[in-house]
Amino acid sequence: MNSRLRVITALYVTQFLGYGFITIGLVSILRAGGTSLDTLALLSLIGLIWPVKFLWAPILDRYGPRRGGHYRGWLLVLQSGMVLALLALLATDPASGRIGPIAAICAAFIFFSATQDIAADAVAVRLLGDAERGTGNGIQVAASYLGNILGGGACVVAYDQFGWPVAVGLLAGLTAIGLLVVWRFREPERIDRPAATRHAYAALLTVLTQPGCRRWALGVVPLLYAGAGATYALVSPALVDAGWSLTRIGAVTGLVTSGPAVLAGLAAGGLVNRIGRAGVLATGGVALAAATLLLVPVLAGRGGLGLAGPVLCCFMAAYAVANVALYTVNMDYSRPGTGGTDFTVLASIGLICSYAASAVGLAAAARVGYPAVAVAATALILGGVALGVRHQRRHRPDSGGPNRPPVSAPTVVKQPA
Structure with missing residues (x-):
């Protein structure tokens, strides 16, 4: 291992x-x-x-x-x-x-x-x-x-x-x-024979035909990524409006918040086998929703660095935990013969939803304000968590859902010159 x-x-x-x-x-x-x-x-x-x-x-x-x-x-x-x-x-x-x-x-x-x-x-x-x-x-x-x-x-x-x-x-x-x-x-x-090109491209759609995959990829993933993406898109503009310098914004959002996210991601990976995919998803998702609500004063221009820094750290750490659960289930649905395509399709759905939600969130904020968008994003995140936990109860690996062992243990060797 x-x-x-x-x-x-x-x-x-x-x-x-x-x-x-x-x-x-x-x-x-x-x-x-x-x-x-x-x-x-x-x-x-x-x-x-x-x-x-x-x-x-x-x-x-x-x-x-x-x-x-x-x-x-x-x-x-x-x-x-x-x-x-x-x-x-x-x-x-x-x-x-x-x-x-x-x-x-x-x-x-x-x-x-x-x-x-x-x-x-x-x-x-x-x-x-x-x-x-x-x-x-x-x-x-x-x-x-x-x-x-x-x-x-x-x-x-x-x-x-x-x-x-x-x-x-x-x-x-x-x-x-x-x-x-x-x-x-x-x-x-590689024991399996690569499929013809047309069949390889067919995997872009057939990955969704697996039991529960359509509900996961088109329900759970979009809700969570839309909620998180819409919220995070508001942070930099709101901090600019609050008078923060670009250097300060970059340092806090790009560097300060990354440390806790690294530790949270590694910790969540170790928890998957202990509390299950649903448990990690619920933990990360609920924490992400709570952090989103805690961001409301920051988005409203109150609190300063003393509030914004810790809350953003919590937000990114919770997002990392939720991502571990999302990626793990995506890998459950990735078939060995088309693993690159399957995992990429499922991950791309999340990325596209995040980009789209960022644009919609910014446009909505211009009309109803940053806090209102954050509250709506919280509802999306909690909806995704509820749907995801329900999905895993029916389709977790040990209940007959997607579960594929590794091909074989690799070795790291020094290649001859």
Whole structure:
């Protein structure tokens, strides 16, 4: 189990290093250099590559090298692409004001990292049995926040102290660690024969035909992600309206809140086997709803840092716990032969709902105010929790629901030169 988790940890942590740097750290660096908010908003659209990655997920399930591991071959290419994209940033200068080359390179990196996520999810589906999925998905959730800390925080400090080349070099070096782990990883042989391309794409829909999956993916997931997404979208604008500086907002929302989320994600992963998926979902969901209500004074411009900091920490920690439960059930519904496609489809539904709810929440806030939207979001979250707990009572793995053992235990070996 330790070897499996080492591989999964390396894949997810290195994946989110660059993502955290681009979405948090680079935004701060460019803003400090005088880049307009409108330009930064356009740069943020690069992140939309992630919700639509399901469009090419079947390709990774269908095609792959016959020797050395089906998904390992993809990971070697994609992890290398991530490192090369980051190294390409060395040829740019954020102080020059020329954002075009930086945006193009960042888009390439986001594409590589999103596609690497498909392969990493497929590997996790194959390697982790029912008893290990909670821990594996706890690592995945924690890794996303750890990426914010290292990529969005440590690399920004390196830039401030030593300059652009050192910051980018540090980022590329850390990402290259994942490439080394993949190189030493021996993937279990794929026994099943990859389906034809048309059948691989059919998995985009057939994943929803499994018992209870449609109710989960089109009911539980949208409610929870819509509630959380709508709430979080309000935070930065509300803090701006309250007179906070951009630096202060970035430090609190991107760095301070990530630490508790990392710990909460890891803890939730360990709790899945003890209290079950429903128990973790209820714990995280109820705490998320409570934190959303506690945010109402903050969104109304009251309380200051003394209230906003702790409440946002609670919100992100609870969101991490709920995400562990959501990802674990998504993995339960991911079939070994189409694991990349299945998990990506289910995860993308949540991302799309979160993006849509963010836009709707901001538009609604302009008409009814931030607090009213937060109260409505709380109702969505509690509705998702209730539906999710009911779903797990009928479809949990030990009641005949989705439950697939790992293919076989992998080994990490040193490859011959």
